[in-house]
Amino acid sequence: MSRRWATVYGVLKGGWSAAVARYAVILTVALIGYAAVLLLAGKDPVRAYADTFAYALGTRYGFSEVLVRMIPLLLTGVAVALPARLGLINVGGEGQLYMGAWLATWGAITFTTLPQFLLIPLLVLMGFVGGGCWAAFAGLLRARGLVNETITTLLMNYVAPLLVGYSVYGMWRSREVGSAAFPQTVAFPSAARLPRFFGTRVHLGLVLGLIALFAVWFVVERTKWGLKMRAIGGNPEAARRLGIRLGLYIVVVMFIAGGVAGLAGMAEVTALHGRLRAGFSPGYGFMGFLISWLAGGSPPGILVMSFVLAIVFAGGTLLQISQGLPFAAINVLMAMILFVVLANPRFSVSVLKRALAGKGRQR
Amino acid sequence: MVVPSAAESRGALAQSGENMCSRGRVTAGVDRVSARAGHPIAQLRGVTKRFPGVVANDAVDLDLYPGEVHALLGENGAGKSTLMKILYGFYSYDAGSIHIDGREAHVSSPLDARKLGIGMVFQVFTLIPAMTVAENVALYVPGLPLMLDARSLGKSLRALGNRCGLRVDPSANVRSLPIGDQQKVEVLKLLVAEARILIFDEATRVLAPHEIEGLFEIFEMLKKDGYAIVFITHKMREVLACADRITVMRRGKVSGTVRGSEATEKALIELMFGGSVPDQAPRGVRDAAAGDCILELRGVSTRAHGVGIGLRDVDLAVRSGEIVGVAGVSGNGQRELTDLALGLAACTRGERLILGSNATAWGARRVRAMGVGFIPEDPLGMGVVPWMTLAQNAALGDVETYSRYGGLSIDWQHVRRDVAAAFAELDFEPLETWVPVRTFSGGQLQRAVLARELGRHPRIFVASYPTRGLDVRSATATRRVLAGLRSRGGGVLLISEDLDELFQLSDRLVVLREGRIVGQFLPQELDRHTIGHLMTTSGDGHE
Numbered sequence: 001m002s003r004r005w006a007t008v009y010g011v012l013k014g015g016w017s018a019a020v021a022r023y024a025v026i027l028t029v030a031l032i033g034y035a036a037v038l039l040l041a042g043k044d045p046v047r048a049y050a051d052t053f054a055y056a057l058g059t060r061y062g063f064s065e066v067l068v069r070m071i072p073l074l075l076t077g078v079a080v081a082l083p084a085r086l087g088l089i090n091v092g093g094e095g096q097l098y099m100g101a102w103l104a105t106w107g108a109i110t111f112t113t114l115p116q117f118l119l120i121p122l123l124v125l126m127g128f129v130g131g132g133c134w135a136a137f138a139g140l141l142r143a144r145g146l147v148n149e150t151i152t153t154l155l156m157n158y159v160a161p162l163l164v165g166y167s168v169y170g171m172w173r174s175r176e177v178g179s180a181a182f183p184q185t186v187a188f189p190s191a192a193r194l195p196r197f198f199g200t201r202v203h204l205g206l207v208l209g210l211i212a213l214f215a216v217w218f219v220v221e222r223t224k225w226g227l228k229m230r231a232i233g234g235n236p237e238a239a240r241r242l243g244i245r246l247g248l249y250i251v252v253v254m255f256i257a258g259g260v261a262g263l264a265g266m267a268e269v270t271a272l273h274g275r276l277r278a279g280f281s282p283g284y285g286f287m288g289f290l291i292s293w294l295a296g297g298s299p300p301g302i303l304v305m306s307f308v309l310a311i312v313f314a315g316g317t318l319l320q321i322s323q324g325l326p327f328a329a330i331n332v333l334m335a336m337i338l339f340v341v342l343a344n345p346r347f348s349v350s351v352l353k354r355a356l357a358g359k360g361r362q363r
Numbered sequence: 364m365v366v367p368s369a370a371e372s373r374g375a376l377a378q379s380g381e382n383m384c385s386r387g388r389v390t391a392g393v394d395r396v397s398a399r400a401g402h403p404i405a406q407l408r409g410v411t412k413r414f415p416g417v418v419a420n421d422a423v424d425l426d427l428y429p430g431e432v433h434a435l436l437g438e439n440g441a442g443k444s445t446l447m448k449i450l451y452g453f454y455s456y457d458a459g460s461i462h463i464d465g466r467e468a469h470v471s472s473p474l475d476a477r478k479l480g481i482g483m484v485f486q487v488f489t490l491i492p493a494m495t496v497a498e499n500v501a502l503y504v505p506g507l508p509l510m511l512d513a514r515s516l517g518k519s520l521r522a523l524g525n526r527c528g529l530r531v532d533p534s535a536n537v538r539s540l541p542i543g544d545q546q547k548v549e550v551l552k553l554l555v556a557e558a559r560i561l562i563f564d565e566a567t568r569v570l571a572p573h574e575i576e577g578l579f580e581i582f583e584m585l586k587k588d589g590y591a592i593v594f595i596t597h598k599m600r601e602v603l604a605c606a607d608r609i610t611v612m613r614r615g616k617v618s619g620t621v622r623g624s625e626a627t628e629k630a631l632i633e634l635m636f637g638g639s640v641p642d643q644a645p646r647g648v649r650d651a652a653a654g655d656c657i658l659e660l661r662g663v664s665t666r667a668h669g670v671g672i673g674l675r676d677v678d679l680a681v682r683s684g685e686i687v688g689v690a691g692v693s694g695n696g697q698r699e700l701t702d703l704a705l706g707l708a709a710c711t712r713g714e715r716l717i718l719g720s721n722a723t724a725w726g727a728r729r730v731r732a733m734g735v736g737f738i739p740e741d742p743l744g745m746g747v748v749p750w751m752t753l754a755q756n757a758a759l760g761d762v763e764t765y766s767r768y769g770g771l772s773i774d775w776q777h778v779r780r781d782v783a784a785a786f787a788e789l790d791f792e793p794l795e796t797w798v799p800v801r802t803f804s805g806g807q808l809q810r811a812v813l814a815r816e817l818g819r820h821p822r823i824f825v826a827s828y829p830t831r832g833l834d835v836r837s838a839t840a841t842r843r844v845l846a847g848l849r850s851r852g853g854g855v856l857l858i859s860e861d862l863d864e865l866f867q868l869s870d871r872l873v874v875l876r877e878g879r880i881v882g883q884f885l886p887q888e889l890d891r892h893t894i895g896h897l898m899t900t901s902g903d904g905h906e
Contacts, residue, residue, distance in 0.1 A: 222771070222772060222773075223770055223771050223772065223773070224762045224763075224765075224766045224770035224773055225770060227755065227758060227759060227762060227773060228759070228762060230748070230751065230755075231748045231751070231759050234748030234749065234750055234751055235744070235745075235747065235748040235749060237744060237745045238739075238744075238745055238746050238747055238748055238759075239748070239759075240707060240727060241705060241707065241727065241737060241739060241745060241746065242727075242731065242759050242760060243726075243727045243728035243729075243730070243731035243732065244728070244759075245726070245728055
C-alpha cells in the first residue's frame with residue numbers, strides 16, 4: 001500500500017476510498033490550521049467557515065461564482081498535470097496564462113469587425129497559441145539539453161505579466177473617457193465576449209476546461225502518443241533506446257500544456273473583464289500547480305480539487321466583506337494546504353490506520 | 364545476543380585506542396578462531412524463507428567452518444543469495460535457527476550480523492568513490508575516535524593488507540582504483556570490522572580473469588588466518604578452483620554438499636539440475652561464409668560524456684550471419700559502442716553504415732526502424748518502463764504495428780498474442796502480461812526484453828551482457844537464439860564480460876580498451892589469459 005501512495009498517479013489506483021481519505025485528511029488538517037490563524041486574528045473561524053460554505057454551496061449566486069473561479073484553476077491544473085506524465089515540471093502556468101490573454105487581446109482589438117462565430121474560435125486559438133509558444137520555448141530549451149524546464153517556466157512567470165503591463169500602459173492603453181486613468185485596454189467588441197450561461201457569469205471556459213481535461217486523459221491513457229508519453233515519464237533512457245523522439249514530445253507537450261493555460265487567460269479577459277488589465281490574475285497559474293499536486297495528476301482529482309480551491313477563492317472574497325479579512329488571507333490557507341500535502345499525507349493516513357488497527361486488536 | 368569472544372575482541376579494540384587495526388589484534392582473533400577448528404563457526408538449521416508465491420529457502424541446513432572456502436553453487440533464483448542475506452540479517456527467516464559459535468543467534472539486522480562477526484561483500488560495492496581507501500575503511504572501524512589519525516590508520520591498513528594479500532594504497536582515491544582493488548577495499552573493511560565469516564556475493568562477476576586468480580589467492584591467505592569464507596557463484600570453473608566445500612542449491616533446497624577435493628564437474632551439474640542437464644548451446648561455428656556488411660563503423664570517434672570514455676578511431680564491421688564478440692572490462696567504451704550502434708550517440712568523426720546506407724546522421728528511431736534490436740546492459744534501467752505492464756512494454760517496442768485508428772487506440776489483444784508467440788519461439792516460460800515489469804526477477808526481466816526485441820526478428824542485434832543474471836537454462840536458450848539469428852542471416856554485436864560466452868559464440872572477437880579496439884582475433888587464435896591481459900594492460904603509455 002505504501003508504495004501505491006508513493007506513485008504520483010497512485011490516487012486512482014489506490015481506490016476511491018483511499019483517494020477520498022487522502023483529500024479529507026489534507027483538507028481537515030489545513031482547515032484546522034487555518035482556524036488557528038483566524039483565531040489569532042481575532043476572527044471567529046466557525047462562523048467564517050459556516051459563512052463560506054453556506055455562500056458557496058447554499059446560494060445559486062455563490063455556487064455560480066465558485067464555478068467561475070474554478071474555470072482557470074481547472075485549466076491551469078491540466079496544464080501542470082499533462083507535462084507531469086513526461087516527468088516535466090511546469091511551474092509556468094501563470095506566465096502562460098498571461099501570454100494567452102495577451103495574444104487573445106491582440107486578436108480581440110484587431111479583428112473588431114469579425115462576427116462572433118468566427119471571432120470566438122479565433123480568440124480560442126490565439127489564447128492557445130499564446131500560452132503554448134511561451135511554454136514551448138521552455139520545452140525547446142529543455143529538449144536541447146540546455147536549461148531545465150522548471151527554472152525557465154518559473155522565471156518566465158515574471159516576464160509575461162511585465163509584457164502585459166508594458167502593453168496596457170503603452171500601445172494598447174485605452175483612450176476612452178473615464179477609463180483612461182486605469183492601465184487597461186479598450187473594451188472588447190461584444191462579438192469577442194465568450195458566451196455565458198444561465199444568466200450567471202459562468203462562461204464557455206468551463207466547457208473548454210472539461211474538454212481539455214477529458215482530451216488529456218484520453219490521449220494519455222488510450223492512444224499511442226500517450227503510451228509513448230508515459231514511457232518517457234517512466235524511463236527516458238528506455239524510451240530513447242526504443243526510438244521515441246523525446247525532444248519532439250517534450251516541445252509538443254509543453255506547447256499543448258501552455259496552450260491550455262493560455263485558454264484560462266483568454267477566458268478570463270474575454271468572458272469576465274472584457275478588456276486586458278495589468279495584473280488581472282490573482283495567481284491562478286500557481287494554483288494550478290497546487291491542484292495538480294493535490295490531485296496526484298488524476299483527472300477526477302483535478303476536477304474535485306479545482307472545485308475545492310475555487311470555494312476557497314470565492315470564500316476569500318466573501319470573508320473580505322463579512323469578516324473584514326484581506327483577500328491575501330486566503331493565501332495563508334493555500335499555503336497550509338500545500339504544507340500538508342508536502343508533509344506527506346501518507347503518513348497521517350497510515351498513522352490513522354495503525355491507530356484503528358491497534359484499537360481493533362485491543363478489543 | 365552477543366557472542367562472548369566477539370565482545371572481548373571489541374573490548375580489546377576499544378582499549379587499543381588510536382591503533383585501530385593493528386596486526387596484533389588480528390592475529391589474536393585468528394588464534395581464537397583456529398583454536399576451534401573442526402567445529403563449525405556458523406550452523407544454519409532448517410532455515411526457511413517464503414516470499415509471496417515462492418519458497419526461496421526450504422529447510423536449508425548449512426555449516427560454515429573456519430579456515431575453509433565454502434562455495435554456494437546454483438542457478439540464479441536457487442536461493443543462494445537469499446540464504447546469505449538471511450545470515451547477514453538482511454531478511455528475516457520464517458523458520459529454522461542460526462547458531463554462531465555453538466550459541467543460538469538472533470540476527471535481525473546487518474548490525475547484529477556485524478556484531479557477530481559476519482561480513483558481506485555485495486555485488487555492487489558500497490564504497491564512497493570520492494573518499495580515500497583509508498577514509499572508506501575508517502567508516503567501518505567500530506568505536507572510531509573523534510579525531511582521525513590518517514597516518515596511523517594508513518600504516519595499520521598497509522600492514523593488514525600485506526599480511527592478507529590485500530595490498531591497496533590507503534591514500535588512493537577509491538574512484539581511481541580498478542575494480543579488483545575496490546573489492547580488496549571491501550574485504551579490508553570487513554576485516555577491520557572484526558568479521559570472521561566473509562560472504563562474497565558473485566564476487567567474480569566484475570573481475571577480469573587474472574583478477575579472479577588474485578581473489579582466489581586472497582582466499583588462500585584468509586583461510587590460513589582462520590576466516591570462514593562463503594563464495595556465492597554459478598560458475599563451475601571458479602568453484603572447482605577455489606572451494607574446500609561445495610553446497611549446491613536447487614529451487615531453494617540444498618541438493619548436496621561435497622568436499623572440494625572430491626567434486627567433479629559432472630557431479631556438480633547433476634546436483635544443480637537434478638539430472639536434466641540443459642542442452643549445450645551451439646559452438647561458434649559459422650554456418651555459411653559471412654555475407655554483406657550490415658553494420659559498419661569506419662574510423663569513428665565519439666565525445667566522452669560525464670565519467671564515460673569516448674571512442675577513438677573505431678573500425679568495426681558486423682556481417683550478416685556473424686556474431687562479433689566485444690571483450691573488455693566494462694567501462695572501457697562498451698556503453699558508448701552500443702549507443703553508437705543504436706543511433707543514440709553521434710559520431711564526432713568517421714562514418715556509420717547500416718545495411719549499406721550511410722547512417723552517420725541517423726537518430727535512434729530511424730536506426731530501429733531499419734531492424735536493429737538491442738538488449739541493454741541494465742534492462743530495468745534502460746530497456747523497460749518499470750511500472751508499466753509487460754504488455755505495455757511490449758507495445759512500446761513497436762508502437763506503430765499495434766496502433767489502431769491512426770494511433771487513437773492500441774490493439775492489446777495483438778500485443779498479448781505477439782508476446783506469447785515470442786516467448787514460445789524462444790522457449791521461455793511465459794510471464795503474465797498484466798504485471799508491472801518491476802516486480803519481475805532479473806532473469807524474468809531479461810527474458811521479457813529479449814522476447815520483445817527478438818520477436819521483431821531484427822536484422823542486427825546489439826546485445827550487451829545478454830545472459831547476465833539469467834539462470835543456466837535461460838542463458839542457454841538465449842545463446843541458442845543468438846546463434847539462430849546468425850544462421851538466419853542476422854548479425855550480432857555481442858558485448859560481454861563472460862569470456863566463456865564470448866569464446867563459445869563469437870565468430871570474431873575484438874578487444875575494447877579505453878575506447879579503442881586493441882585487438883581483433885578469431886576465437887581459436889587466442890587463449891583466456893592473453894585476452895585478459897589485453898583487456899586490462901595499458902599498452903599506450905597512458906598513465
